[in-house]
Amino acid sequence: MNNQTRAQNGESADDSDSDFTNEQLTGNIHKIAIVPPNYTGKPKKGHLIFDACFECGNLGRVDYISDFEYDLFIRPDTCNARFRIWFNFTVENVKQEQRVVFNVVNFSKSKSLYREGMSPLRVVFNVVNFSKSKSLYREGMSPLVKSTSRPKWQRIPAKNVFYYRCPEHKRNYVMSFVFCFDVEDDVYQFAYSFPYSYTKLQNYLQILDNRSLDYYDRELLALSVQQRRLDLVTICDPELKNTSEKKRKLVIITARVHPGETPSSYVCQGLIEFLVSPHPIAKVLRENVIFKIIPMLNPDGVFLGNYRCSLMGFDLNRVWQDPSPWAHPELFAAKAQVLSLDKDPSMDLDFFIDIHAHSTMMNGFMYGNIYEDPNRYERQAIFPKLLCSNADDFSMSNTSFNRDAVKAGTGRRTLGGSLDENCNCYTLEVSFFSYQPAGFNHPIPYTEEEYMKLGRNLARTFLDFYKLQNYIVFNPSAAIMPKLNNSAGFSSYRSNNTLTNGNGNNPLLGNNLNNSTNGKKRSPTTMSQQPLKPISSSSMSNHNGNSSSSMSNGSQNSNAATNENKPKFFIDNSLE
Numbered sequence: 339m340n341n342q343t344r345a346q347n348g349e350s351a352d353d354s355d356s357d358f359t360n361e362q363l364t365g366n367i368h369k370i371a372i373v374p375p376n377y378t379g380k381p382k383k384g385h386l387i388f389d390a391c392f393e394c395g396n397l398g399r400v401d402y403i404s405d406f407e408y409d410l411f412i413r414p415d416t417c418n419a420r421f422r423i424w425f426n427f428t429v430e431n432v433k434q435e436q437r438v439v440f441n442v443v444n445f446s447k448s449k450s451l452y453r454e455g456m457s458p459l460r461v462v463f464n465v466v467n468f469s470k471s472k473s474l475y476r477e478g479m480s481p482l483v484k485s486t487s488r489p490k491w492q493r494i495p496a497k498n499v500f501y502y503r504c505p506e507h508k509r510n511y512v513m514s515f516v517f518c519f520d521v522e523d524d525v526y527q528f529a530y531s532f533p534y535s536y537t538k539l540q541n542y543l544q545i546l547d548n549r550s551l552d553y554y555d556r557e558l559l560a561l562s563v564q565q566r567r568l569d570l571v572t573i574c575d576p577e578l579k580n581t582s583e584k585k586r587k588l589v590i591i592t593a594r595v596h597p598g599e600t601p602s603s604y605v606c607q608g609l610i611e612f613l614v615s616p617h618p619i620a621k622v623l624r625e626n627v628i629f630k631i632i633p634m635l636n637p638d639g640v641f642l643g644n645y646r647c648s649l650m651g652f653d654l655n656r657v658w659q660d661p662s663p664w665a666h667p668e669l670f671a672a673k674a675q676v677l678s679l680d681k682d683p684s685m686d687l688d689f690f691i692d693i694h695a696h697s698t699m700m701n702g703f704m705y706g707n708i709y710e711d712p713n714r715y716e717r718q719a720i721f722p723k724l725l726c727s728n729a730d731d732f733s734m735s736n737t738s739f740n741r742d743a744v745k746a747g748t749g750r751r752t753l754g755g756s757l758d759e760n761c762n763c764y765t766l767e768v769s770f771f772s773y774q775p776a777g778f779n780h781p782i783p784y785t786e787e788e789y790m791k792l793g794r795n796l797a798r799t800f801l802d803f804y805k806l807q808n809y810i811v812f813n814p815s816a817a818i819m820p821k822l823n824n825s826a827g828f829s830s831y832r833s834n835n836t837l838t839n840g841n842g843n844n845p846l847l848g849n850n851l852n853n854s855t856n857g858k859k860r861s862p863t864t865m866s867q868q869p870l871k872p873i874s875s876s877s878m879s880n881h882n883g884n885s886s887s888s889m890s891n892g893s894q895n896s897n898a899a900t901n902e903n904k905p906k907f908f909i910d911n912s913l914e
């Protein structure tokens with residue numbers, strides 16, 4: 339289709355979100371050489387060959403516009419043309435120093451994806467050489483790129499990425515980026531975010547299986563429609579697992595119900611990695627808390643390269659109320675598991691946390707519920723505040739609590755209404771793009787490592803919540819671990835209606851949560867002596883989040899930390 343034809347189509351097109359073109363894009367392109375119209379013969383060097391026929395791949399069509407410009411069409415989710423965000427494809431047969439403009443032309447029509455008012459694309463070839471492009475990022479979406487000779491993902495510099503509404507594409511939101519291929523023999527891969535495949539998870543879990551850890555267990559909860567594994571990982575000390583002397587604390591964490599939200603898998607892997615590590619905090623957690631983790635709730639959607647849906651086109655985070663065993667077997671099994679654990683009299687289910695990624699907001703943040711019981715409602719704020727004090731990238735001002743009707747089918751809403759009233763149910767969101775810690779006046783792009791760090795900080799926040807700091811022994815071989823009894827450690831944050839900690843302080847009113855536990859002064863040397871390498875160095879300072887006594891819902895939060903004052907470039911449409 340040439341430019342003129344495209345323009346004519348665009349002017350007369352309706353604004354429907356599942357238009358004819360997208361309905362036709364039902365498969366990924368497979369090693370197609372894009373050559374000029376009327377060109378016959380074998381593709382020459384520089385006739386780009388596109389491929390998305392691999393696990394998590396997504397690219398439905400490529401149109402040749404000129405030797406230096408190509409229109410790219412995202413393949414919609416299987417059986418659901420509404421969602422078109424995730425792309426992941428390779429390009430080869432490039433020419434040295436070949437400069438191109440890629441226009442991704444059929445994103446879902448979500449205004450909030452992009453900043454309004456971006457100027458139209460000006461094709462200026464100020465392309466920075468791929469290998470030299472560092473530290474040029476700004477806020478907003480930048481695609482990722484890697485190549486065979488440089489296998490680490492890099493973000494394409496923001497100055498080479500343009501967003502605009504395009505009259506030639508039905509006024510769709512279009513993202514264009516300019517790029518220079520610099521190594522002729524390389525295969526280049528472009529993706530919306532860091533891919534994290536079903537196979538990658540299986541390989542990771544296999545490595546853990548092979549370690550034969552007595553505190554780690556993996557079981558098959560169910561098979562997906564396409565017969566992929568729905569794994570349930572349990573991490574806890576065998577002694578705790580087998581005890582019948584006390585009620586055991588239980589935390590359930592799920593991730594990747596939305597397949598395109600790959601950062602959630604990195605957060606989840608960071609959490610698992612920390613919990614199975616020999617770190618003294620991890621050891622204390624394993625001895626006192628049972629962690630049950632479902633790392634990939636939608637294995638088919640992930641495998642297929644969908645953004646939001648399962649194989650059959652269902653948004654699985656809208657079917658928690660009544661999952662079907664045949665249409666949503668993953669959700670059916672996951673919900674049954676959570677409900678049966680909730681009913682188990684030997685356990686107290688304290689947390690259900692479902693990890694997602696957010697396409698418009700910065701930082702990590704949480705969604706929680708609104709409850710009639712004010713004590714329950716306020717108790718719910720404690721964990722995000724503790725996480726905020728542990729993680730530079732977590733924002734209390736982005737954290738909010740709601741009961742929007744459109745979210746009734748989400749995990750945290752449905753389970754928040756049906757689990758024991760002591761269970762805190764959250765969605766944990768993390769930005770696809772960037773975060774802004776206190777003291778920084780510009781956003782920092784997330785890396786895979788930064789996502790994993792959020793997972794580690796999430797894990798370690800349970801230590802604070804359960805007030806287990808006193809049980810850390812830094813040289814386990816030289817000291818005997820004190821045993822918890824029923825009255826120590828656990829009860830303070832969990833179900834204390836007066837919302838006081840052991841000192842009678844109200845944890846919501848800005849007391850230093852890190853200096854006292856259960857009335858005892860925490861050893862001032864314990865944390866500082868510990869080489870807390872995996873966790874942020876500023877993690878023990880309450881740089882934000884602890885000074886407000888009200889529930890944070892963004893505008894009401896008056897915290898002055900930089901994190902809280904950062905500019906919001908997008909409207910949050912909260913696609914949780």
Ligand SMILES: [Zn+2]
Nearest residue numbers: 596694695914
């Ligand atoms: Zn999501």
